[in-house]
Structure formats: C-alpha cells, structure tokens
Amino acid sequence: MDIPPLAGKIAALSLGALPVSYALNHVSALSHPLAVALMSALILGVLFVAIYSLSHGEISYDPLYAVFAVFAFTSVVDLMIALQEDGYVVGFMEFYTKEGEPYLRTAHGVFICYWDGTVHYLLYLAMAGAIRRRKRYRNLGLYWLGSFAMSILVFLSGNILGKYSSEFRPSFFLTFPYVLAPCWAGMKVFNQSRAPPSCTPTMVQQEQRKGLLQRPVDLALVTYLILAGFFTLFRGLVVLDCPMDACFVYIYQYEPYLRDPVAYPKVQAQFSHMGASMHLRTPFTYRVPEDTWTCFFLCNLLYALGPHLLAYRCLRWPAFFLQPPPSGPPAHHKKQQ
DSSP, X not given: OOOOOOOHHHHHHHTTHHHHHHHHHTOGGGXXXXXXXXXXXXXXXXXXXXXXXXXHHHHHHOTHHHHHHXXXXXXXXXXXXXXXXXXXXXXXXXXXXXXXXGGGGSHHHHHHHHHIIIIIHHHHHHHHHHHHTTOOOHHHHHHHHHHHHHHHHHHHHHHHHSTTTTOOOGGGGGHHHHHHHHHHHHHHHHTSOOOOOOOOHHHHHHHHHSOGGGOHHHHHHHHHHHHXXXXXXXXXXXXXXXXXXXXXXXXXXXXXXXXXTTOHHHHOOHHHHHHHHHOTTSOGGGSXXXXXXXXXXXXXXXXXXXXXXXXXXXXXXXXXGSOOOOOOOOHHHHHHO
C-alpha cells in the first residue's frame, strides 16, 4: 500500500490551533460553558471558510479534503489538551476542559486525545495529500474510519453511562457534527474504486485451491481470532460481575480498571484502555498492579496487534479473497462449434 506524501498546506493551517488556543485560554469571557460552545462553533465555521477559500480546487475534486483539513485542526487541539492535562504544556486548553468537556480530563480522555493528535492527525495529512495529488487513499480511509468509529463509540458511551453523565455542557452538542461528518465521509470512502489487483487469474485459482492447513499464516490468524473471541467473551463476563472465581481474580489482580466508574473501560478501546489502566489520573485502586503489568501489557498488546496483522495479510496477499475467473469451455472447443 502506497502512502501518499503529507499535505503541507493542511499541516501549516492546522498548526494555527496553537496560537488560537493559547489566546482563547486567556480570554476571561470564556469562563462560561455556553460561551465556550459558541466560540468553538464560531472558530470551526471560520476555519471551514478559510479552507474553502484556500483550497477550492481540491474541495471541488473531493469534498473530503475540507473534512480532513478541519479534523487536522481539531487533532492539534486534542494533542494540546492531552499535553496540558499531563503537565507538559501550560496555558493552552485549560478553559475548554474545565467549562467545555470535563470528561476529557480523565485518563481515558487524555489518551483519546493523544491518539487523535498523533495517529489520526497523520492520517488526515496523508489523505489530504492524496487528494491534492489525485491519488487513491481508500485503504487509509478505511483504517481511519474504523479507528475513529471505535474511538467515538467508546467515548460517547462512557460519557452517557459513566460518572460524567451529569456533567454535560453545551459543548457536548458539537459532537453531533463530529459524528455525522465521518458517517458521510465513510460512505464516500467505501464508494471509491479499489486499486487494480496485481494477481493473475492463475494465482487466484492456485491460492483458493489450498486448504487451511496449507496456509500456515491463515491458520495462525484463525487461531488468534478464536482466542481473541474467547478473551472478549471472558472480559464481557468480568464487566457484568460474573461470580466465577476466574472473573473475580482477573478483575482484582489483572485489570481492576474495568471497575472504574468512568465506564469507558467497560466498552473497551485498546490504546486508550492500556494507557488509562496505568495512568496517574486513574485512581490507585483501579490501576493495574505492578506485579501483573507484564501479563496485562502482553495480552492487550496482542489483542490490539492481531487485527492489524490480519488487515496487513489481506492487503499484502489478496489472491484468496478475489473473485475467481469464470469457468467456461476451453477455447479450442468454442472454435469447433
């Protein structure tokens, strides 16, 4: 899979989030939740107008360019929120986490911001760069869509069900366009044309004749998926307070974070879950005990890497999943007729 060059124009525009957030943090009028929501909406509106004015050609070619540009800006904001909450920077987004979305100050919220400010940010720049150079980005788009959907579903579920369910402020309603835009973007990404396959019909036939035992990589991945399924079921029983001894031992000795009343760990999201399980903002009683760090980390790392390996296998060796060539009478038989 070719990774397109990053979009320099979008990167430069997104860095404008730094002086904007710093300036707004020192405006005393933004000490009211409604003022924070209105100012945030105004900034996003102005940003969209600026992007449309500067990149009219790219947006005409693919409207998702504007979506990725706006989201790149918000990714920088999220990164500053995470750095602010962990004490690496001061004076940027404190007003927003206090009066806008206080649940971002949780350990899970911090790691969601880290993920959005790094992985998602690079994906936005790469996809915007692909649009500018008129290249395909379907695979990158599908990866972003899956990552974004998992992140936002866990985050919204935790906000609604957890201890911050009574902390909703007007800024929460800005989440709705943040959810609707990726839904529209996802449909456009799915409808993009696939890259032409590099496999010949003969290669497709040969690969699809092989049984599972003749494909050791696929056998290992199937075994992994079965084990991951059982692990998922087991953790679901743990979250539902199953009285089994194994569940009791696991939740108290290996993943006490599953009991955290913020509710995010009950729905799961691997990167944020792993980080928040050991973060200082998580109460001590819900952090992973030091003597079980290795077991916890390895299990959850495999749980996160497995789907990536499966996706890589499907992209790198796609012959097994391609449509086999239609079977018909031999060419010489047709000539005789």
